Amino acid sequence: MNTMKIGTTINNRHYVLDTRTNQTLLDLLRDELGLPGTKRGCEIGECGACTVILNGQAVNACLVLAPQIDGQEILTVEGLAEGETLHPLQEAFLDHDAVHCGFCTPGMLMSAKELLDEKPHPTEEEIRLSISGNLCRCTGYVQIVEAIDAASAIAKT
Numbered sequence: 001m002n003t004m005k006i007g008t009t010i011n012n013r014h015y016v017l018d019t020r021t022n023q024t025l026l027d028l029l030r031d032e033l034g035l036p037g038t039k040r041g042c043e044i045g046e047c048g049a050c051t052v053i054l055n056g057q058a059v060n061a062c063l064v065l066a067p068q069i070d071g072q073e074i075l076t077v078e079g080l081a082e083g084e085t086l087h088p089l090q091e092a093f094l095d096h097d098a099v100h101c102g103f104c105t106p107g108m109l110m111s112a113k114e115l116l117d118e119k120p121h122p123t124e125e126e127i128r129l130s131i132s133g134n135l136c137r138c139t140g141y142v143q144i145v146e147a148i149d150a151a152s153a154i155a156k157t
């Protein structure tokens with residue numbers, strides 16, 4: 001089994017890890033670092049359930065190999081809240097009933113965060129585009145789009 005030592009920052013915490021060279025970032029987060037908020041769906045880059053932010057860009061963690069995050073910075077859904085204070089997106093998802101089964105929610109939140117970080121006041125079309133890689137089997141997307149729109153009014157840039 002080939003392994004590689006990496007140094008990485010995840011949710012503002014620095015880690016030095018021995019990773020398997022064929023291990024995905026998704027498996028590393030969920031199985032080894034105790035961060036199960038990032039969901040395991042299709043594992044082929046189709047559903048968006050595993051979306052995390054890598055150096056400011058939303059990526060599918062199932063398509064990133066763990067050695068690729070050496071020296072990089074990752075944000076997962078566990079890093080969104082500040083202590084007991086939810087991120088405005090999380091508050092808005094609750095307020096707008098945008099969470100049903102919740103399986104897609106972490107990925108939706110991370111895609112939306114990337115959007116609002118880059119564009120604090122997006123159009124509805126831009127919101128829809130930003131979550132176009134995130135599948136939801138429950139909500140019909142209307143509440144999710146409304147929630148992101150509401151959060152855009154108060155989200156930090």
Ligand code: FES
Pocket residue numbers: 039040041042043044045046047048049050051060061062063
């Ligand atoms: S689990 Fe990664 S895109 Fe579906």
Ligand code: FES
Pocket residue numbers: 098099100101102103104105135136137138139
């Ligand atoms: S809330 Fe169930 S998949 Fe989106």
